[in-house]
Amino acid sequence: MDFHCSSTCQLEEPLGIEDGRISDNQITASSIFDSNHGATNARLNRPAQSGTTGAWSALHTDANQWIQANLGHSMVVSGVKTQGRAEHSQWVTQFKVQYSIDGNSWTFVQQTNNQGDMIFEGNTDHTTVVTNCFPTQVTAAYIRIVPTAWNGHISLRFELLGCEEEYHYGSVVRVGMNSNRTNLECGAEMNITQINSSTMVEIQCDTCGRYLSVHLPDTSNGVLRICELLAYVDVCPTHTALPSCAAIKNACYSGGSGTYEIDPDGPNNGVEPFTVQCDMNSGVTIIGHDSEGDVETPSGFETPGSYIKEIVYQASILQITAIIDASTHCEQYIHYECYGTVAYYGGISLHEKIRRDNILAY
Structure with missing residues (x-):
C-alpha cells in the first residue's frame, strides 16, 4: 500500500x-x-x-x-x-x-x-x-x-x-543591479561568482502579482540553479487571495488562525474574493453566518412550519459553491436546543431546513 x-x-x-x-x-x-x-x-x-x-x-x-x-x-x-x-x-x-x-x-x-x-x-x-x-x-x-x-x-x-520545491514564494524574474538585470527563467543556471550580498533579486508573487526586491547573502563559488535562489530569500509575501485556508497554510504564510481573504476559483474567474475564518492548525476554511449566537423562538408559533428563521451566510451562494467545488470535504452545522417540546408530533416534523437551492432537508 x-x-x-x-x-x-x-x-x-x-x-x-x-x-x-x-x-x-x-x-x-x-x-x-x-x-x-x-x-x-x-x-x-x-x-x-x-x-x-x-x-x-x-x-x-x-x-x-x-x-x-x-x-x-x-x-x-x-x-x-x-x-x-x-x-x-x-x-x-x-x-x-x-x-x-x-x-x-x-x-x-x-x-x-x-x-x-x-x-x-x-x-x-x-x-x-x-x-x-x-x-x-x-x-x-x-x-x-x-x-x-x-x-x-x-x-x-x-x-x-x-x-x-513548489516555490510558493514566487518566481525569480530578474537577477542583477538596476539596468544590468538579467531576465532568467526558473531552472536556469548562473555562475555563483556573479552573485554576492549586493546582488538584487526581483521576485514576482504568482498569486497576487506583487514584486519583491531582496538581497542575497554572500555565498561560495559554484553554479546555482535560479530556483534555488528562493531558498536563500527569507521573505514570504502576504497572500491575500489564495484558493482556501489550506492553500494559505501550505504556502509559506506563518500567521495564526484568524480572518483571511480567499479566492476559490482563482483571479479573474468570476467569483470575487471573500473573507473567511481560517483554522491554521488544520487548514480548514470556515464561513460564518448571522445566527451563530443563541436565537430564541418567540411564542405563538406552535403550529408546525409557522416559524421560519433564515440563516444568512457571510458569503454569496456563488462564493460558497466555489469553495465547495474546490474542497474534498464539507460540513454544515445546525444546532437546536428545544425545551418543553418535541421534534416530532403525530409523525409530523416540527422543524425543517430549506437549503439555498430550495431543497428540503431535515
Whole structure:
C-alpha cells in the first residue's frame, strides 16, 4: 500500500537514498564503527554485501550521533522511512530530525503547534520499514536523523519522502543591479561568482502579482540553479487571495488562525474574493453566518412550519459553491436546543431546513 505524508506534493516520492540518486558523498555521519559500517550503507533495504554491513553503525552509542543527507538543492521533505541493520538485531527505536538550507544552521522538526522537538517512534525489529510523516513538511537541502534511543547499537537504514520545491514564494524574474538585470527563467543556471550580498533579486508573487526586491547573502563559488535562489530569500509575501485556508497554510504564510481573504476559483474567474475564518492548525476554511449566537423562538408559533428563521451566510451562494467545488470535504452545522417540546408530533416534523437551492432537508 502506498503511504503518503504530504498534502502539498502532487507527486510525493522517495528522494533518492535507496535508489542511488543521492550519491555516496552526499550521505555523511557523525561517526562510523569502522569502514565496513559506513554512512553509505544506510540506504533503505541495502543488504550486507562484499564484507560491508547492511546499515550505518555509529562508533559511539550516545545522543550525539547522527546521519544526514545532502539533497543537492532545497526540496519539500514530508517524512522519513527507517529500518534496522540487515544482519543483526540492531535498530533505532526513537529519533529526532533536523533540517537545514545551508548545512550550517539546523532546526529540529517540531511537534504540532510548535510544542517542542518531535520525537519519532522508530523500529521494533531490524527488517520492517517504518514510515514517519512530519507534522508539518519542511523545505530543506539537508536532512539529519538524530537517534535518541536504540536496541543493541545505533544502526540505521533510511529513505526520505518529499518532492521538488513548489516555490510558493514566487518566481525569480530578474537577477542583477538596476539596468544590468538579467531576465532568467526558473531552472536556469548562473555562475555563483556573479552573485554576492549586493546582488538584487526581483521576485514576482504568482498569486497576487506583487514584486519583491531582496538581497542575497554572500555565498561560495559554484553554479546555482535560479530556483534555488528562493531558498536563500527569507521573505514570504502576504497572500491575500489564495484558493482556501489550506492553500494559505501550505504556502509559506506563518500567521495564526484568524480572518483571511480567499479566492476559490482563482483571479479573474468570476467569483470575487471573500473573507473567511481560517483554522491554521488544520487548514480548514470556515464561513460564518448571522445566527451563530443563541436565537430564541418567540411564542405563538406552535403550529408546525409557522416559524421560519433564515440563516444568512457571510458569503454569496456563488462564493460558497466555489469553495465547495474546490474542497474534498464539507460540513454544515445546525444546532437546536428545544425545551418543553418535541421534534416530532403525530409523525409530523416540527422543524425543517430549506437549503439555498430550495431543497428540503431535515
